[in-house]
Amino acid sequence: MLWALALGPAMASGAPSSSPSPILAALLFSSLVLPPAQAIVVYTDREVHGAVGSRVTLHCSFWSSEWVSDDISFTWRYQPEGGRDAISIFHYAKGQPYIDEVGTFKERIQWVGDPRWKDGSIVIHNLDYSDNGTFTCDVKNPPDIVGKTSQVTLYVFEKVPTRYGVVLGAVIGGVIGVVLLLLLLFYLIRYGWLRRQAAMQRRLSAMEKGKLHKAAKDSTKRGRQTPVLYAMLDHSRSTKAASEKKSKGLGESRKDKK
Amino acid sequence: MLLLLLGIIVLHVAVLVLLFVSTIVSQWIVGNGHATDLWQNCSTSSSGTVHHCYSSSANEWLQSVQATMILSIIFSVLSLFLFFCQLFTLTKGGRFYITGVFQILAGLCVMSAASIYTVRHPEWHFNSEYSYGFAYILAWVAFPLALLSGVIYVILRKRE
Numbered sequence: 001m002l003w004a005l006a007l008g009p010a011m012a013s014g015a016p017s018s019s020p021s022p023i024l025a026a027l028l029f030s031s032l033v034l035p036p037a038q039a040i041v042v043y044t045d046r047e048v049h050g051a052v053g054s055r056v057t058l059h060c061s062f063w064s065s066e067w068v069s070d071d072i073s074f075t076w077r078y079q080p081e082g083g084r085d086a087i088s089i090f091h092y093a094k095g096q097p098y099i100d101e102v103g104t105f106k107e108r109i110q111w112v113g114d115p116r117w118k119d120g121s122i123v124i125h126n127l128d129y130s131d132n133g134t135f136t137c138d139v140k141n142p143p144d145i146v147g148k149t150s151q152v153t154l155y156v157f158e159k160v161p162t163r164y165g166v167v168l169g170a171v172i173g174g175v176i177g178v179v180l181l182l183l184l185l186f187y188l189i190r191y192g193w194l195r196r197q198a199a200m201q202r203r204l205s206a207m208e209k210g211k212l213h214k215a216a217k218d219s220t221k222r223g224r225q226t227p228v229l230y231a232m233l234d235h236s237r238s239t240k241a242a243s244e245k246k247s248k249g250l251g252e253s254r255k256d257k258k
Numbered sequence: 259m260l261l262l263l264l265g266i267i268v269l270h271v272a273v274l275v276l277l278f279v280s281t282i283v284s285q286w287i288v289g290n291g292h293a294t295d296l297w298q299n300c301s302t303s304s305s306g307t308v309h310h311c312y313s314s315s316a317n318e319w320l321q322s323v324q325a326t327m328i329l330s331i332i333f334s335v336l337s338l339f340l341f342f343c344q345l346f347t348l349t350k351g352g353r354f355y356i357t358g359v360f361q362i363l364a365g366l367c368v369m370s371a372a373s374i375y376t377v378r379h380p381e382w383h384f385n386s387e388y389s390y391g392f393a394y395i396l397a398w399v400a401f402p403l404a405l406l407s408g409v410i411y412v413i414l415r416k417r418e
Contacts (some may be wrong), residue, residue: 167322171325
């Protein structure tokens, strides 16, 4: 990537009238965009907040173009806030973690990483204000040893403040979620109620059809002439009832029926 | 009835504009030279043009006011969109229930935002002399208008 960067300013300062050849432009673009063929990339958090007396986890992960070898090594360095030198506080090599036993982090570091899962995290217990500073994670995976390290800054507070945006996101997400849930519930209940209504309607119409069918069957059993009689009788009875209702009113007709 | 429809849409858009202006312009409290909240705390020097703007405090109550104002905008925009949907899909005689519900929700959100702000703003303002800016007043004006608009939607019936 260095030669590409060198070419860049050379091209810019060169003759402005001549256009750069497309091949050169393509090469420059590919070298800037594609990852380098053999290098290791380390990822950590950018900032970590911790409360005095509690413990904090410093995560470290990496990407390597080679398989994880048995000779893989992790190194954690610490640079105090305002200090200039970085001291090495943790080293892992050949499957064995080596923890600081003489410095300021004596008996406070715990190795929780696992090389198989590409995890090189450590836990620092019993934080103190003197732990403010920058921690660097360095991973070497032979033969892949060239790469950038990554740094994480530790801030130690008396009480960890809530990050900006947590309350904002929680209120917005919570209320929208509740409203959507209520809408869903409402529509489900309405859909279920409508289906029950439709089922009842179907049953009612089926019952009516069944009654008519049964009446028709009975009448055909007894002969052809009688259905006319039955129909007439029913019709006369219904008309008599209707006329009674019309002339006398509901209460009196009930008395008559009794 | 086209006039009624137009009137209702104008009312809804007016509520939306009030909500947008009240949320975006950072002038809920003005003092001598400063104008602050919801998002920025800006102060101009006495000569007039020099501005120093910092972001507002990260107090949890201010964050909840920001959240409810944003929610009210979301609900009002959703309500407008649903109104146009329901205008074309509702059966004759149907009521705009969903539209009305969302607009009423938007109104309640503005009310809760303005109330929380009124009660809790001394927590992050320490100067005693201040007066409420126009964005704060717009928020309070938007609340009854949003409620009215929502109630109109609930009562309205669709014709042809």
